[in-house]
Amino acid sequence: xxxxxxxxxxxxxxxxxxxxxxxxxxxxxxxxxxxxxxxxxxxxxxxxxxxxxxxxxxxxxxxxxxxxxxxxxxxxxxxxxxxxxxxxxxxxxxxxxxxxxxxxxxxxxxxxxxxxxxxxxxxxxxxxxxxxxxxxxxxxxxxxxxxxxxxxxxxxxxxxxxxxxxxxxxxxxxxxxxxxxxxxxxxxxxxxxxxxxxxxxxxxxxxxxxxxxxxxxxxxxxxxxxxxxxxxxxxxxxxxxxxxxxxxxxxxxxxxxxxxxxxxxxxxxxxxxxxxxxxxxxxxxxxxxxxxxxxxxxxxxxxxxxxxxxxxxxxxxxxxxxxxxxxxxxxxxxxxxxxxxxxxxxxxxxxxxxxxxxxxxxxxxxxxxxxxxxxxxxxxxxxxxxxxxxxxxxxxxxxxxxxxxxxxxxxxxxxxxxxxxxxxxxxxxxxxxxxxxxxxxxxxxxxxxxxxxxxxxxxxxxxxxxxxxxxxxxxxxxxxxxxxxxxxxxxxxxxxxxxxxxxxxxxxxxxxxxxxxxxxxxxxxxxxxxxxxxxxxxxxxxxxxxxxxxxxxxxxxxxxxxxxxxxxxxxxxxxxxxxxxxxxxxxxxxxxxxxxxxxxxxxxxxxxxxxxxxxxxxxxxxxxxxxxxxxxxxxxxxxxxxxxxxxxxxxxxxxxx
Numbered sequence: 001x002x003x004x005x006x007x008x009x010x011x012x013x014x015x016x017x018x019x020x021x022x023x024x025x026x027x028x029x030x031x032x033x034x035x036x037x038x039x040x041x042x043x044x045x046x047x048x049x050x051x052x053x054x055x056x057x058x059x060x061x062x063x064x065x066x067x068x069x070x071x072x073x074x075x076x077x078x079x080x081x082x083x084x085x086x087x088x089x090x091x092x093x094x095x096x097x098x099x100x101x102x103x104x105x106x107x108x109x110x111x112x113x114x115x116x117x118x119x120x121x122x123x124x125x126x127x128x129x130x131x132x133x134x135x136x137x138x139x140x141x142x143x144x145x146x147x148x149x150x151x152x153x154x155x156x157x158x159x160x161x162x163x164x165x166x167x168x169x170x171x172x173x174x175x176x177x178x179x180x181x182x183x184x185x186x187x188x189x190x191x192x193x194x195x196x197x198x199x200x201x202x203x204x205x206x207x208x209x210x211x212x213x214x215x216x217x218x219x220x221x222x223x224x225x226x227x228x229x230x231x232x233x234x235x236x237x238x239x240x241x242x243x244x245x246x247x248x249x250x251x252x253x254x255x256x257x258x259x260x261x262x263x264x265x266x267x268x269x270x271x272x273x274x275x276x277x278x279x280x281x282x283x284x285x286x287x288x289x290x291x292x293x294x295x296x297x298x299x300x301x302x303x304x305x306x307x308x309x310x311x312x313x314x315x316x317x318x319x320x321x322x323x324x325x326x327x328x329x330x331x332x333x334x335x336x337x338x339x340x341x342x343x344x345x346x347x348x349x350x351x352x353x354x355x356x357x358x359x360x361x362x363x364x365x366x367x368x369x370x371x372x373x374x375x376x377x378x379x380x381x382x383x384x385x386x387x388x389x390x391x392x393x394x395x396x397x398x399x400x401x402x403x404x405x406x407x408x409x410x411x412x413x414x415x416x417x418x419x420x421x422x423x424x425x426x427x428x429x430x431x432x433x434x435x436x437x438x439x440x441x442x443x444x445x446x447x448x449x450x451x452x453x454x455x456x457x458x459x460x461x462x463x464x465x466x467x468x469x470x471x472x473x474x475x476x477x478x479x480x481x482x483x484x485x486x487x488x489x490x491x492x493x494x495x496x497x498x499x500x501x502x503x504x505x506x507x508x509x510x511x512x513x514x515x516x517x518x519x520x521x522x523x524x525x526x527x528x529x530x531x532x533x534x535x536x537x538x539x540x541x542x543x544x545x546x547x548x549x550x551x552x553x554x555x556x557x558x559x560x561x562x563x564x565x566x567x568x569x570x571x572x573x574x575x576x577x578x579x580x581x582x583x584x585x586x587x588x589x590x591x592x593x594x595x596x597x598x599x600x601x602x603x604x605x606x607x608x609x610x611x612x613x614x615x616x617x618x619x620x621x622x623x624x625x626x627x628x629x630x631x632x633x634x635x636x637x638x639x640x641x642x643x644x645x646x647x648x649x650x651x652x653x654x655x656x657x
Contacts, residue, residue: 004029007046011036012085016044016092027051027160032095035080042080043095049088061089061160067135068158075126077146077156096154098147101205103283105142111209113240114277119145120206121267122153127202128260130158131195138193140201141182142208151280180221181214185252188225196254199263203233203249211236228252230462232481241270244426247482251424252462253516262423265453269399269435390445397440398433403454406433414446422454426482426519430457458519466503466525474503474525484522492529500530533582536589539572546572546591554585563598565649570594598648605635605642605654613638613654621648629656 004021008031011017016033022043023030033044051057065082072078081092101119104111111119123145127137137144137158146154184200186193208214213236216228233250235243245266251257258266393413398406410417428434435453438444461481466474475485485506498504504526508517517523537553539546547557567573576590577583600621605613613635614624633656640646 004031007031012044012046012090013081013083013092016042016081018044033092035092041095043093044090045093046085046088046090051089058089064135064158064160065089065091067133071130071133071135071158073126073129075122075153075155076130076158077154091160093156094154096146096148098149098151099283100143100147101145101153101209102142104281105208105212107281107283108212109281110212111280112277113210113238113242114271114274115280116206116209116242117267117271117274118277119153119209119280120202121264121271123155123202123205124199124260124264124267126153126155127195127198128264130155131198131260136193136195137198137201138187140198140205142205145205147280147282151282180224181217183225183228184254185229185231186254188229194254195260196257199258199260200250200254202263203246206242207233207236207239207246207250210238210242230464232461234480235482241274245270247426248424248459251459253460256424256459258423259421262421262453265420265435265437266423269439272439390447392443393446395436395438395440395442395444395450398436398450398452399440400428401433403431403433403452406452410450415444416447416449418449418451420451420453422456424457424459424519425455426458428455430455460516461519461521463506463508463514463517463523466506469503470501471503471525471527474506478523482519483517484520485525486522487525487527491524491526493526494530494532495528496531498528500528502528504528531585533584535580535582536575536577538579539575539591541572542570543572543591543593546575550575550589550591555583555587555589558588558590560590560592561595562592563596563648564594565597565647567594569596599645600648602638602640602642602644602646602652605638608635610635610654610656617652622646623649623651625651625653627654627656629654631656633657 004024007018007029008020009018012033015037016035018031018033020032021029022032028045028047031044031046033042034040035042047061051061062082065079069079069082077096078094079091080094083090083092123140127140130137135158137155139157139160140155144155144157146156148154182201182204184193184197187197204214215233216224216231218224218227230252232252233247237243239246245258245263248256248266249258249263393415395415396409396413398409401409407417423434425434432455433452434455437451444450461483463483464477464481466477469477471485471487475487478485493504495504505512506514506523506525508514508521508523514523534553536555537549539549543559547559550557562573564573571594573592573594575592577587598621602622603616603620605616608616610624610627610631610633617624635654636657637655639653639655646652
């Protein structure tokens with residue numbers, strides 16, 4: 001088996017000599033090479049030989065290579081050439097010595113928000129440029145973000161991810177980890193993707209750059225993909241002003257997500273209020289190096305100012321450089337061009353030349369006049385095109401202002417608003433300006449246009465399912481997606497299906513179990529009080545019959561006995577709680593069974609007055625029957641006799657003397 005180093009010295013396409021291995025990946029090997037034709041160093045990515053057998057991949061690769069080679073942007077790695085050698089496809093690109101963002105991450109370096117904003121703005125600008133031309137990256141990750149010698153960022157592998165997606169050849173599972181860590185929710189669900197998938201991935205990269213953590217990464221590829229579906233980025237104070245921007249750039253719902261252009265504008269707006277970033281660290285031979293030449297910024301194209309356009313061009317003499325297409329002034333080419341005979345004036349050396357010279361001079365004036373007219377017209381056209389004589393106005397601060405006020409303010413300055421698609425904001429109210437270009441303090445000509453982005457207000461947030469959660473769990477789940485959960489005691493309800501203490505339903509406004517809610521909304525949670533209470537059924541007959549009926553109704557049963565003068569022994573006298581009382585299923589019900597009438601011994605009453613005897617009998621559960629003898633007498637006998645057991649309530653006759 002040959003190794004990548006065995007190819008050193010090989011020549012591809014008759015001009016690219018491989019010199020060294022720069023990196024080895026699952027789908028390709030990258031070499032440093034010498035372009036013999038242009039005598040420059042290049043990088044060559046040779047794809048796996050197995051891909052050469054895949055016609056679907058080759059067809060897509062060729063189409064994508066042509067499209068990517070046409071891209072010309074400072075933040076996109078330039079593709080110089082592409083081809084196939086022995087049937088194996090390869091790409092020729094510019095060679096960047098600054099390494100990758102992944103190398104910085106792997107070294108454990110955390111970036112400041114200023115540094116993240118800088119590299120993020122460059123990457124977003126490159127993505128916006130590519131998206132406008134119909135190209136989507138599909139695999140934005142730290143390993144695909146490179147740096148040149150001055151620390152400027154480049155995006156690499158445009159088009160390769162799409163070609164690989166259509167290949168029957170499958171990358172090893174381990175090689176997919178880096179891609180999946182930054183995949184968008186729509187990629188996780190297998191849905192068609194657009195440029196907003198790249199924005200999502202870039203947002204995760206910037207989140208990791210500052211915090212050192214990639215959100216939603218689980219133990220497996222499948223769980224990692226599932227973890228981000230419907231979830232917004234967790235808040236982290238280290239992000240500072242980046243936090244709300246990254247939340248919008250990584251919305252799970254791509255319709256509410258920033259596109260690359262809006263992402264770039266938001267980052268540019270934050271960059272203007274942040275301090276200048278410190279130089280980015282470099283990783284050289286595994287060591288972290290701070291290179292002051294790495295400015296962490298990339299100068300964007302700036303059109304020349306009016307002053308620059310109207311500078312006087314220095315005169316050209318016969319000693320200075322001569323622009324291409326302009327003849328040098330020499331003795332052989334005098335300023336008088338042609339005489340009547342179409343001969344060079346320089347050839348007229350003798351003879352009566354006075355009249356001829358005058359005629360020549362007279363003929364020069366029309367040419368001079370024509371030149372003046374042409375130059376005047378050109379200057380007039382230039383003045384009109386550049387609004388040279390149109391007054392300048394200073395652009396006011398418009399961010400945070402209501403759109404109606406902004407339009408009136410611009411009208412007074414003779415400026416026109418041009419609204420870009422509005423975006424959600426967690427800090428700027430709806431119908432207020434969230435971004436303006438050019439920034440406040442810039443100078444524009446009257447009649448110029450100011451680009452504005454207005455706020456759509458608070459963004460929608462995907463509400464997670466709260467099923468099978470208790471109140472605390474539901475509140476934590478809602479907090480993670482920037483929502484507030486409340487579990488009012490007054491909103492608790494009984495449920496025949498939801499266990500006690502768990503969520504029955506939740507709502508925002510009049511919407512029950514919503515799938516989305518406005519950022520920061522309060523979600524009212526209804527907690528189950530368990531099954532609804534049911535009435536205790538009426539039971540009669542024997543205890544066995546009562547027990548069977550109550551158990552079937554869902555109650556537990558306890559037996560007790562009590563005497564009864566009305567219910568025969570062995571039959572049910574009552575239940576506790578009473579029949580008809582509504583209680584929870586599982587409640588204990590006591591069933592009382594009659595033990596028959598209650599018996600009591602007649603107390604001794606001898607010597608008591610009639611009133612005293614009556615009171616004693618009442619305390620024993622008996623009553624006075626007939627009274628014989630004088631009312632003021634005392635008891636000397638009772639019938640039945642004292643000590644006899646009788647039923648409670650029996651009437652006792654008193655005999656007085």
